[in-house]
Amino acid sequence: MINFLFTFVSLFLVWTALSYPLTNQEIIFGSVLSFLIAMLVQIYNKEAKRFKVKSLYYLLKYFVVFLVELIKANLNMARIVVTPKLPISPKIYEVKTELKSNMAKALLANSITLTPGTISVDLDDDTIYIHVVEGANVNDVEGLKGPFEKILKEAFE
Amino acid sequence: MQYVGWFFILVGATFSFLAGLGIFRMPDILNQSQAGTKASTLGILALLVGFSFLNTQVAPKLILMALFFLFSSPIASYTICKATLRRNKAKLLLDSNPLLKEGEQND
Structure with missing residues (x-):
């Protein structure tokens, strides 16, 4: 219903x-x-999972966090593009995700693409390959996923 | 109301310009799509929000368009990047910083 x-x-x-x-x-x-x-x-579509009202709340929260990160990403990218020396050191990292459903994984990959300095280039089962534009500054590979994995986990599982 | 709309349009135009500049300056495809996707997404979002301030009659349609764009543009960049990776996956993953060393072979 x-x-x-x-x-x-x-x-x-x-x-x-x-x-x-x-x-x-x-x-x-x-x-x-x-x-x-x-x-x-x-x-x-009989086997569809039951929709929870709780996940609507988490999706809204996801959207707000996402917009903030998008603006940060753009300012960061603008800074890189405008700097005359072009301070880039691209690298590709592998990150494992705990998310199960396909929808959640797709949303996670999408949001990684639009967060500062990172872009998801390939998604293979539960491994996401992330291309980082300033690879020299990365200390914590898990941190590349940003705050999204937790929110999406609440929303979809 | 009008001034808010024009302000958003100015922001959008600026970011679209930066996206173009980024694509022009970056050395290889993956970095180009970094610059292109991010800046152009926010640029077009800001443009659509600006237009919806100027003409409230069509605002809901523009908001739907903006949402669609928010989901479709990362997918487009993902597809381009995946094709690039397929082309020279071993090379990209084996070397820790391969793109700068052999930039001319990655186009």
Whole structure:
């Protein structure tokens, strides 16, 4: 039931955003359409995990942390690009992750790409290969994952 | 309202410019995609936020676009990097600092 509700609400929000100055007709059509699609998903996707309200909170938290890190990453990158000597010393590190679900791993790799000075270049089972632009300054390889692994673990497991 | 919008657009344009400069200055593909992905993501995000301040009618659509961009641009960079790695994986992983030593072979 909660899965159905979540699908319905998110579909309807996307519909609202896409046809923003809403008329009554559009509201009715959108809710009917979202209802039908949510029903179909409910019927055909039986083994889906039960959606937890707690993970919504953690996803929001993830998003806020992510935006802050994104801005830091950009300032860092701007500093490197503007410096005339181009202070780079690229290296590739291997990092193990504890996350199990594919979605969580993909999100972790995405957020590593957008955190300061690091980019994920390959994902092999539970190993992430991380390319670091200032490899000479790395002391703690686990720290490359940033604060995201903990939050994603709470959200998806 | 208008000034906030223009401010965001200025920030976005600056970061997009820095992304271009980064791609121009970096020596090899992995570093280029470092610069390109990060700066252009924030640049386009700021541009879209700025536009949505200027024209509130289309703001929800622009926010959806921004969210989509936030997820799709790391994936694009990941694919490019993975292709580069496939091409010379052994070389990249064996040597601890290979890209600077043999930069001209990695393009």
